[in-house]
Amino acid sequence: MTKQAKSAGKTLSRLQRRAGASLWWAIALPLVSGGLLVWQAATLAHVVGQAVESRVELTALLPSLALILALMGARALFSGIGDWLGTRGAEAIKQALRQDLLAGLLARSPRRQDQPHSGAAVTAIIDQVEALDGYFARYIPAAAQAALLPLVFGAIILPLDWVAGTLFLVSAPLIPLFMALVGWGAQAATDRQAQALSRLSGRFADRLRGLLTLKLFGREAAETDGIMLASENLRRRTLRVLGIAFLSSAVLEFFAALGVAGVALYLGLTFIDFLHLRSSPLTLELALFLLLMAPEVYNPLRLLAAHYHDRAAAKAAVAEIEAQLGFLTDGVPTLSDAAPCLGRALAVTLSGVTLRTPDHQRVLVENIELDIAPGQHIALLGPSGQGKSTLLDAIAGLRTHEGDILLDGKPLGDWPEHHLRARTFLLTQRPRLLHASLADNIALARPGASRRDIETAAERASVMPFAAALPYGLDTIIGEDGLGLSGGQAQRVALARLFLRDAGLILLDEPTAHLDPALEAEIMSALLAYARGRTLIVATHSHAAAAQLDKTWRIAGQSLVPVAISAKRKGVA
Numbered sequence: 001m002t003k004q005a006k007s008a009g010k011t012l013s014r015l016q017r018r019a020g021a022s023l024w025w026a027i028a029l030p031l032v033s034g035g036l037l038v039w040q041a042a043t044l045a046h047v048v049g050q051a052v053e054s055r056v057e058l059t060a061l062l063p064s065l066a067l068i069l070a071l072m073g074a075r076a077l078f079s080g081i082g083d084w085l086g087t088r089g090a091e092a093i094k095q096a097l098r099q100d101l102l103a104g105l106l107a108r109s110p111r112r113q114d115q116p117h118s119g120a121a122v123t124a125i126i127d128q129v130e131a132l133d134g135y136f137a138r139y140i141p142a143a144a145q146a147a148l149l150p151l152v153f154g155a156i157i158l159p160l161d162w163v164a165g166t167l168f169l170v171s172a173p174l175i176p177l178f179m180a181l182v183g184w185g186a187q188a189a190t191d192r193q194a195q196a197l198s199r200l201s202g203r204f205a206d207r208l209r210g211l212l213t214l215k216l217f218g219r220e221a222a223e224t225d226g227i228m229l230a231s232e233n234l235r236r237r238t239l240r241v242l243g244i245a246f247l248s249s250a251v252l253e254f255f256a257a258l259g260v261a262g263v264a265l266y267l268g269l270t271f272i273d274f275l276h277l278r279s280s281p282l283t284l285e286l287a288l289f290l291l292l293m294a295p296e297v298y299n300p301l302r303l304l305a306a307h308y309h310d311r312a313a314a315k316a317a318v319a320e321i322e323a324q325l326g327f328l329t330d331g332v333p334t335l336s337d338a339a340p341c342l343g344r345a346l347a348v349t350l351s352g353v354t355l356r357t358p359d360h361q362r363v364l365v366e367n368i369e370l371d372i373a374p375g376q377h378i379a380l381l382g383p384s385g386q387g388k389s390t391l392l393d394a395i396a397g398l399r400t401h402e403g404d405i406l407l408d409g410k411p412l413g414d415w416p417e418h419h420l421r422a423r424t425f426l427l428t429q430r431p432r433l434l435h436a437s438l439a440d441n442i443a444l445a446r447p448g449a450s451r452r453d454i455e456t457a458a459e460r461a462s463v464m465p466f467a468a469a470l471p472y473g474l475d476t477i478i479g480e481d482g483l484g485l486s487g488g489q490a491q492r493v494a495l496a497r498l499f500l501r502d503a504g505l506i507l508l509d510e511p512t513a514h515l516d517p518a519l520e521a522e523i524m525s526a527l528l529a530y531a532r533g534r535t536l537i538v539a540t541h542s543h544a545a546a547a548q549l550d551k552t553w554r555i556a557g558q559s560l561v562p563v564a565i566s567a568k569r570k571g572v573a
Ligand SMILES: Nc1ncnc2c1ncn2[C@@H]1O[C@H](COP(=O)(O)OP(=O)(O)OP(=O)(O)O)[C@@H](O)[C@H]1O
Pocket: 357, 358, 359, 364, 382, 383, 384, 385, 386, 387, 388, 389, 390, 391, 429, 539
């Protein structure tokens, strides 16, 4: 067994504990039902034996017939309840796992280099978690039945008839062995199928998002071919898995049929006095009991074979989830919405800070020092690609860094995530707008904000003038990622979120990038009014914007150097 399969097995056992008692009952009830089956077969054989051999009146057999009916009813009930509890246990595990995965995904930095592809993450959380269903709901109860019932049945039959008992006890364990031999490559094939599914989902989601670009460059046909190829790959791998599953089922059916036929042949030959392996004569009642039990000995194995693939699928799913979203542990990150925060200005201290590109290959800034007093307003200039956005991200705790970044004297790592989010506000260069109304997009910053507060925020960010021209004003629904809005309008909607927060440190990445000079001046004056008494860092290429702030720093080479900008100087860095 590979190391990966072993670790997936351990993870599945850990997940199993989350189902609580329902899964234990789902395992126990079919075993009880199996016990009742022996009673039912013995009673039925007794009734037939009495009626045919001893010619007992039917009325005398009525209580036994009633018992058979009651046993059948009880077995059906136990099996039904067992199935239901198994499904319930599996649902509980899937639900808890999906919540954990989502919490884990949300808790880690969205800027992490190993952030999963969104399509693959969706597949992991939805499809791969769903693939665990069969394992918990059906495979585990079936495995318990297959491990216990044939041995119990064999042990009951052995003292009654040593030939049939030995046949069962020898043939039953051989079947899983042969099945395992035939299905040797099943796990690897299932792993490959799960990977192909993730790859196809990732590719599909990515191309869907870039539909416009693909269309503009006339790449629709090539991309369709690419998706077809990936689908074909998935189809081939799925068929390979199914092929192995069919083959191992066929092996089981073959041996089970041989076993049942062997018992039937032995009983028939004994009846016609051709075989004399028994020390006592064979009664009709006993022969019938053995015949009734013969298929039942193999039935749990048949059930296991039907769900054997669920185990391989679950292991592959766990491996794929862990490959996409990281290791599944018991420690679930707790998520809490940002607590209401005080707007008190934060001091920012950078000491010997070095930042690298996401692949860690190139140094963007090295060993920089910066002291920003609470309430100070700082502009950050520098050529494109030099590291301004990376520095803002790092101060917001979204990037790894070397050296110390302190907020109010406390290292970033010591800030609980929700405190950090509550005390800081970061406007990125490409803020994400959701497919919702303008008002809802703004209210994202403070759920439950009053209409009046939303309107005031929209007013301050100069959203109102263009919103008024839209059919439903602030209630106009915008397309995914701000589709329908101009670049400058989308940036202003995102900026309006700032005015619903009460952050002590405001980090803005080119807040006026897409605006004309008049609008830039308007926004800057609203911003500065709001940022009074709060610490503000603005990364910008605009000298006009920088000139309005207290101090300006420029990233030059890999250092941070102070620059003096006169209020009169305007232009672009
Ligand atoms: N996956 C990656 N591998 C290597 N380098 C990367 C990767 N992703 C981004 N980079 C580099 O990291 C740098 C990030 O720069 P950053 O966005 O901080 O610059 P900036 O000063 O904000 O630029 P602008 O003014 O254009 O916004 C860029 O030089 C970019 O080329």
